[in-house]
Amino acid sequence: xxxxxxxxQALSIQEGENATMNCxxxxxxxxxxxxxxxxxxxxxxxxxxxxxxxxxxxGRLRVTLDTSKKSSSLLITASRAADTASYFCATxxxxxxxxxxxxxxxxxxxxx
Amino acid sequence: GAVVxxxxxxxxxxxxxxxxxxxxxLDFQATTMFWYRQFPKQSLMLMATSNEGSKAxxxxxxxxxxxxxxxxxxxxxxxxVTSAHPEDSSFYIxxxxxxxxxxxGQGTRLTVV
Numbered sequence: 520x521x522x523x524x525x526x527x528q529a530l531s532i533q534e535g536e537n538a539t540m541n542c543x544x545x546x547x548x549x550x551x552x553x554x555x556x557x558x559x560x561x562x563x564x565x566x567x568x569x570x571x572x573x574x575x576x577x578g579r580l581r582v583t584l585d586t587s588k589k590s591s592s593l594l595i596t597a598s599r600a601a602d603t604a605s606y607f608c609a610t611x612x613x614x615x616x617x618x619x620x621x622x623x624x625x626x627x628x629x630x631x
Numbered sequence: 632g633a634v635v636x637x638x639x640x641x642x643x644x645x646x647x648x649x650x651x652x653x654x655x656x657l658d659f660q661a662t663t664m665f666w667y668r669q670f671p672k673q674s675l676m677l678m679a680t681s682n683e684g685s686k687a688x689x690x691x692x693x694x695x696x697x698x699x700x701x702x703x704x705x706x707x708x709x710x711x712v713t714s715a716h717p718e719d720s721s722f723y724i725x726x727x728x729x730x731x732x733x734x735x736g737q738g739t740r741l742t743v744v
Contacts, residue, residue, distance in 0.1 A: 552733070561637070561724055562675075562735040607674060609733075618665055619726070619733055621675045 523608060523622035531628040538595040540625040542608035543588075549613055551584055553593050556605045556624075565593075565606075598629045634658060635727050637736025644715055644743055652710045652739045654681075654725030660705035661727035666698075669722040669738075678723075681708040715743040 523544035532538055544551070550569045554562040568575045568584045568591065575582045581594040595602055605626045609619040634657040644650050654664055662683045667675040679700055680688040687700035697719075699711040712719055724738040 550731070554735075559722070559738070559740060561737040562726075564732060564734070567732065611733075617728075618677050618680060619675075620677075621667075623674050626672075 523610065523620060525606075525608060525622040525625050527625060528623065529626045529628070531630065532598055534598060534600055534629055534631050536598055536629075538598050538602070538627055538629070540593045540606050540627070542591045542593070542622045544591075544608070544610045544620070544622070545589065546610070546612065546620075548586070548610040549617075550611060551582075551591050552609045552611075552619070553580075553582060553591075554607045554609060554621075556607065558604075562607070595627075598627075600629050600631055603627060603629045635725065635734045635736045637725055637739055639739060640737055641740045642742070644741070646716055646743055647714055649711055649713045650715055650741060652712075652723055652725075652741075654708045654710070654727070654736050656706045656727045656729075656734075659727075659729045661708075661729075662705060664702060664708040664725055664727045665733075666700065666708075666710050667724045667726065669724060671722075675724060678710075681710075681725075683708075712741065715741070717743045719743050 525542045552567045553565040566577045579596045584591045605624045607624045608622040611617045636655045638653045664681040666678045669675045678693045681700045681702040683702045689695045702708040725736045
């Protein structure tokens with residue numbers, strides 16, 4: 520299987536704290552994307568980082584990419600209860616209409 | 632932004648029957664769409680790549696005769712689960728790319744009883 524691994528599998532934090540999720544993948548990539556999925560729903564695209572980028576920010580999200588280690592991290596700062604969801608990383612090899620390989624996902628629970 | 636619409640969002644069917652799921656790109660054309668399956672608390676696994684005007688490409692282990700894919704137009708791909716069994720119960724999600732971003736449908740929860 521080419522599926523990536525994410526850790527932790529589950530993370531429970533309190534509102535206001537930061538949440539960090541890690542993703543490792545197995546093959547060379549063109550870019551890596553992070554998605555969010557609320558229970559039983561579709562995926563919402565959060566952020567894309569290209570293979571030649573090392574860090575990217577979007578609002579309260581910070582993504583890093585280390586291609587030498589084949590890993591990425593997603594940091595959510597000042598978490599809110601509404602951030603409770605599953606988060607997946609996904610990689611593609613060509614960057615254009617290609618299939619995505621998803622990580623195993625991290626289930627984040629943010630409590631009040 | 633681009634929207635991918637999937638229908639129905641939820642369906643319950645009896646064993647042995649067939650179910651069709653539609654995936655539409657609403658404001659862009661997609662020559663290629665992707666179908667994923669997700670079991671509870673698991674990740675998404677690619678089932679097949681739907682190609683407009685040609686045969687779909689199935690991932691290893693996915694039965695092409697059971698999961699029929701039709702991509703008859705640039706905005707519509709359909710997945711038909713034929714002779715459904717309880718083990719086919721899952722969450723099915725389609726996606727399509729616009730530029731460098733993949734957009735996903737809302738998903739279809741299939742329950743086979």
